[in-house]
Amino acid sequence: MLEWKGVMPAVTTKFTAEDELDLELFNKNITAQITAGVHGIILGGTLGEASTLTKPEKELLLKNTLNTVAGKVPVLLNIAEQTTKDAIAAAQNAEKNGAAGLMLLPPMRYKATDFETVTYFKAIANSTSLPIMIYNNPVDYKIMVTLEMFEDLQSCENIQAIKESTRDITNIIRIKNRFGDRYKVFTGVDTLGMESLAIGADGWVAGLVCAYPAETVAIYELVKAGKLSEALTIYKWFMPLLELDISPQLVQNIKLAELATGIGSEYVRAPRLPLQGKERERVQAIIAKAMENRPMLFNYKSL
Template sequence: MVNWQGVMPAVTTKFTAKDTLDLAMFKTNIRAQLEAGVHGIIMGGTLGEASTLTDEEKQILLKETVDMVAGDVPVIINIAEQTTKAAVKAAAVAEKNGASGLMMLPPMRYKADDYETITYFTEVAKSTALPIMVYNNPVDYKVEVTLDMFEELLSQPNIQAVKESTRDISNVTRIKNRFADRLKILCGVDTLALESLLMGADGWVAGLVDAFPAETVAIYELQKAGKIKEAINIYRWFLPLLELDINSKLVQNIKLAEVATGIGTEYVRAPRLPLTGQERKQVLQIITTALQNRPTLPNYQNLSTI
């Protein structure tokens, strides 16, 4: 069972200079996430550079994470496959290796129509006992899962949540009006996170949390406790950093931020390459400015005492 709420980092994959998995630094980052109070771990997404990982590497990362969190928070793995057959297999492997749930994109490469998309999600849902969060990102992946499509998909009890990345903030209200709590909503766009939470989203699949876990969780916990002004103050400081997530170089950007906060490395897997030149200088300037003005956080994990 997954309680689809709170902050769930879409974690990056750490590599060494020799392009092998850096499990030591990976665990350092996961530990920082857990200490900050995140509510789940999501792996194998864009930030995890999953399209460049081998099946063996994905399984190693999942097993290591499951062992490390020891049931304290759910471990969700992303499925982004080209065929229904491959997606069903990936779900089975994830279940075998201890995943708590799945995040699923529509079929990759082929632009499925509504019927094909519904059938794809349904077949995978029927094949597994794991709960599923549908990743709805028509901006980047060109397939929108509409509310009418969700009406059909929710006949499958293990389709339980949506990573809402349409960039339409009013969609949170539309989903709540139509499905109430049957379909949990996790914002998938860092720059719309607080707005989405205030409109009723249940959680936040976050990116810059990889470098700034405490600040991210603090925003969630403060708004949940009704301390909106305090949440807004941190969010305003955070926004220039959050904008690094809505960029084609989001992986490189966030890994640079992880280096700056001591919980990551800059290594990416080709064809991605580390940032260079003016682009690198601009990102580092944003990170440096943020660190120079980093807010003092309240005791957000014990708000009842504040």
């Protein structure tokens, strides 16, 4: 059963130099996530370069991840499609192939109205028994899922969680005040991770966790145990890295960090290309400084 809590990495998709899926390296990263104590794995998000993946590749990634995880944590698939029909098909296929849950974006490439967006979400939710997290990111996807819309979505019992990425962490309190525990709330912005957990977020859909799983899980566990000072020590060190997540080149940034920690490569799929020139040097300098000063972690697994 899917429990909506904790750190859930939105994992990157690993490619070879020949632009094929690199399942060996991908599995190495997934194993590192599990060892660090993450609470779930999310496939096919923005970080996973989902828009460049074929349907067979998505199916292969899901089946491969389920095999690697071996039931230790739930595996979720992100749904980001241009049509309701395609989104329903993707959701049903994910359920057939063994996904434990879904993360659901609003309609892609079309700025749907509130009514259209709610209708889209309901149609997908009603097509599957899988539990669903709604991804609320108006900054990047230009559609705001309002409290009134979440009120309407309560009729779908399997819509159970929200990835809150409005950049306004007080929205977490508004959601909790209005709906209590009807929806579990995850922060979706790395640079607001600790603050969001401290004011009541149930979990963290994280990005830099792809390269630094132990540090991310440690922050979550320490905050939930009330050890804010210990968590803040790690978070202060982490912040320059976390800022790499709030960039149009977040995929390239995070893959460079994965390369530095030995659990990834920097291969991306075109039209994305590896970072070049001064920007590459800037990002590498941030990563190098962080690696030189990587903190000793508290025994967070015993909390």
